[in-house]
Amino acid sequence: MLADSHPMEAHAGTMPMPPTVFDRLLWPLLLLSAWLAFELTANATLSLALACLKFGMNDFRTAWWLWQTDPQRRRAHACASFYAASGIWKTALVPLLTASVVAIVWGMIAPQAMQQAQPVTKQLFLALVVGVWAATILIVLAGSAVVLSLTARWRVWVHPSLHRSRKAGSWPPVFSPASQPQANQAVLIMLTAIFATVLIGPVATLIAVNLFQPPAALRRIVELVVVFGYPIFGVLAFGLLRGKLFAQSPWECWPESLRELAADDS
Numbered sequence: 001m002l003a004d005s006h007p008m009e010a011h012a013g014t015m016p017m018p019p020t021v022f023d024r025l026l027w028p029l030l031l032l033s034a035w036l037a038f039e040l041t042a043n044a045t046l047s048l049a050l051a052c053l054k055f056g057m058n059d060f061r062t063a064w065w066l067w068q069t070d071p072q073r074r075r076a077h078a079c080a081s082f083y084a085a086s087g088i089w090k091t092a093l094v095p096l097l098t099a100s101v102v103a104i105v106w107g108m109i110a111p112q113a114m115q116q117a118q119p120v121t122k123q124l125f126l127a128l129v130v131g132v133w134a135a136t137i138l139i140v141l142a143g144s145a146v147v148l149s150l151t152a153r154w155r156v157w158v159h160p161s162l163h164r165s166r167k168a169g170s171w172p173p174v175f176s177p178a179s180q181p182q183a184n185q186a187v188l189i190m191l192t193a194i195f196a197t198v199l200i201g202p203v204a205t206l207i208a209v210n211l212f213q214p215p216a217a218l219r220r221i222v223e224l225v226v227v228f229g230y231p232i233f234g235v236l237a238f239g240l241l242r243g244k245l246f247a248q249s250p251w252e253c254w255p256e257s258l259r260e261l262a263a264d265d266s
Contacts, residue, residue: 092134
């Protein structure tokens, strides 16, 4: 845990440092892990998710860098949570979408053949399980980021351009005006988390109802919540968060970067 002041006071530029041995070995290690996971579990989706860690690794590393480096601790926690959520989003989205598309297309073209192909249907079920776990982690991380951001009254910014500052060891982060406008990817991450909540929430609620067997009147209320409550919650949540959570530019999240840019221009 760092104190409010950070020793990295001088602007370090944005020239990336040369790749380390870990950077060079990362992709082969992930492929090896994916192969070992398939050999041990026979879960193709889990193996694909491990291989796809490559796509989310920059976000995970930037999340850790923000957690350690940003002297504004509340902002550090909020932004780090969003970048960790972005890493989960990028890692799990590819295998989940692949399995979903295969299942939908196959179910439409040859539903009887799909029912008879038990190994394939097993893999699709395992893909669903991995997707549910990944979506749950995404919901928890995004929800934590929202609470931290709103508590700190700080808008967040998520974009791959921050990786350059992390690789260069530069604080405050440097953003080029020439690359503007940029889209704040926190919007897409939050939409995905809300959509996952609207999908998973009703299923979890119905499972809980079947386990605890509440009175008939309470059961009808829960059914109304499942049918209408979750979709309404999703629309209202995004509408309320849209104006309070997302920064319009990286400098709105890190105003010291704008001061550093002005100092460089002067």
